[in-house]
Amino acid sequence: MNETNESNGRQLPRAFAADISTDLGAGRAVELAEIYALDAVTGEERDAIEEYIRTAPEAEREAFHERVRQARETLAMTFAVEEEPPADLFDRIAAQLPGIPDTGRVEEPARPQAADELAAARERRHLRRTGGLRNWIIGVAAAAFIALGGVGVGAYIASQNDPLTQVLEAQDVRQATVEVSGGGTATVSIAPSKDALVVRMKDVPAPPPGKVYQMWLIPKDGSTPVSQGLMDEEALSKPAVVKGIASAAALGITVEPAGGSEAPSLPTVASAQLNT
Amino acid sequence: METPNAPNFNTPAPPGSAVDLNRQLAGLLERIAGGDQQAFAEFYQLTSRRVYGMARRVLIDPELSEDTTQEVFLQVWQSAAKFDAASGSPLAWLMTISHRRAVDKVRSSQSSSDREARYGAGSQDIDHDSVADEVDNRLEAEAVVRCLGTLTETQQESVRLAYYGGLTYREVAEKLNAAIPTIKSRIRDGLIRLKNCLGVS
Numbered sequence: 001m002n003e004t005n006e007s008n009g010r011q012l013p014r015a016f017a018a019d020i021s022t023d024l025g026a027g028r029a030v031e032l033a034e035i036y037a038l039d040a041v042t043g044e045e046r047d048a049i050e051e052y053i054r055t056a057p058e059a060e061r062e063a064f065h066e067r068v069r070q071a072r073e074t075l076a077m078t079f080a081v082e083e084e085p086p087a088d089l090f091d092r093i094a095a096q097l098p099g100i101p102d103t104g105r106v107e108e109p110a111r112p113q114a115a116d117e118l119a120a121a122r123e124r125r126h127l128r129r130t131g132g133l134r135n136w137i138i139g140v141a142a143a144a145f146i147a148l149g150g151v152g153v154g155a156y157i158a159s160q161n162d163p164l165t166q167v168l169e170a171q172d173v174r175q176a177t178v179e180v181s182g183g184g185t186a187t188v189s190i191a192p193s194k195d196a197l198v199v200r201m202k203d204v205p206a207p208p209p210g211k212v213y214q215m216w217l218i219p220k221d222g223s224t225p226v227s228q229g230l231m232d233e234e235a236l237s238k239p240a241v242v243k244g245i246a247s248a249a250a251l252g253i254t255v256e257p258a259g260g261s262e263a264p265s266l267p268t269v270a271s272a273q274l275n276t
Numbered sequence: 277m278e279t280p281n282a283p284n285f286n287t288p289a290p291p292g293s294a295v296d297l298n299r300q301l302a303g304l305l306e307r308i309a310g311g312d313q314q315a316f317a318e319f320y321q322l323t324s325r326r327v328y329g330m331a332r333r334v335l336i337d338p339e340l341s342e343d344t345t346q347e348v349f350l351q352v353w354q355s356a357a358k359f360d361a362a363s364g365s366p367l368a369w370l371m372t373i374s375h376r377r378a379v380d381k382v383r384s385s386q387s388s389s390d391r392e393a394r395y396g397a398g399s400q401d402i403d404h405d406s407v408a409d410e411v412d413n414r415l416e417a418e419a420v421v422r423c424l425g426t427l428t429e430t431q432q433e434s435v436r437l438a439y440y441g442g443l444t445y446r447e448v449a450e451k452l453n454a455a456i457p458t459i460k461s462r463i464r465d466g467l468i469r470l471k472n473c474l475g476v477s
Contacts, residue, residue, distance in 0.1 A: 031464060034467040035438075073471075081329035
């Protein structure tokens with residue numbers, strides 16, 4: 001049924017020449033469809049085939065495209081090798097997407113130029129590992145919205161020495177506001193120099209009866225999220241200090257049964273990438 | 277040299293899960309075209325193992341494979357709007373982009389003799405180790421193995437050298453010590469036979 005030239009020396013109508021240009025000149029462009037689909041031609045030959053097809057009669061062009069399409073479907077079905085890419089690859093890709101709004105990533109403050117390139121590269125790799133696809137999706141799902149801005153330190157700060165004040169007045173503090181699904185916002189003030197952050201909830205509804213909000217730090221190394229405490233209705237109105245953020249990639253807030261959970265339940269109601 | 281093509285009595289294989297996957301991917305591509313990042317993340321989750329798996333087969337080197345995968349998905353993000361269902365399934369579209377990128381990269385980074393040597397060292401029985409074990413849908417995997425079996429040895433070898441070795445027809449001919457027109461025919465005939473057996477329409 002696929003009668004073509006086998007290598008028996010006979011010249012059948014669809015017999016190929018040694019080079020692509022001769023094939024094209026002899027009207028065999030359509031017969032090249034499979035070789036083209038397989039990328040088994042050089043760049044120049046590919047260009048020559050495409051150029052020929054662009055100006056070919058419609059019937060020939062369509063026949064060529066149809067054969068290419070079928071060959072590509074066949075190849076996609078046949079060569080299906082799967083291998084898990086590195087866990088941080090998605091983050092690296094997401095970080096490069098052009099023209100997308102920021103979605104839950106707290107920007108790094110300006111840093112002094114790294115003294116050597118290697119250190120800079122190491123740092124970039126380190127940053128890339130923070131987060132991961134799962135967090136990225138959660139961030140999007142929670143419709144987190146980061147508003148960057150100056151830090152307004154309120155007059156309610158009572159003492160210069162309490163942990164809250166130390167975070168909010170740190171030199172390197174930066175602030176982000178994320179939306180909480182269900183209503184309201186959570187403002188996160190991050191002070192890497194203090195290895196701590198402060199979360200302040202605004203207009204966030206009380207948790208459903210029998211439930212509490214639970215805060216988690218999601219470690220950079222991909223290990224299990226670590227509970228940072230519970231927030232009931234009353235606690236919602238107070239700022240919460242979370243310490244030990246250096247090893248964390250993100251902060252997440254979930255709704256859990258009263259008393260809290262060992263591990264977070266999905267979905268997350270709010271999350272923020274920390275990039276410490 | 278070639279054994280004559282045996283008559284093909286095989287019935288077309290049902291595409292199975294590939295149809296569902298493609299339907300899902302088509303919906304995601306539409307959303308990606310509108311700038312939907314979550315759709316992009318889902319698309320990546322569904323397809324990155326295939327893209328990376330193929331890149332590893334062609335390039336071997338993990339870093340080059342990561343670079344290729346990265347380029348492929350950036351291209352998906354940028355050209356999702358150009359995806360045209362009339363010219364093929366989303367998976368075929370994606371794997372076409374991926375293979376082209378992997379082949380361009382392997383050709384610019386390694387000589388053809390390296391690729392041949394590497395291919396020879398690294399190639400196992402692809403239809404068994406990869407297809408049968410790694411495609412979710414067993415029926416489809418079995419159809420692929422069965423259909424590959426309908427190709428002559430030399431057809432299979434030529435197609436594989438080109439696909440995973442990144443070789444041009446000319447390089448395949450050199451490697452197999454065969455005439456160039458013969459190799460072109462083997463590739464064409466092999467793929468057409470495979471297509472007919474798999475019921476690709």
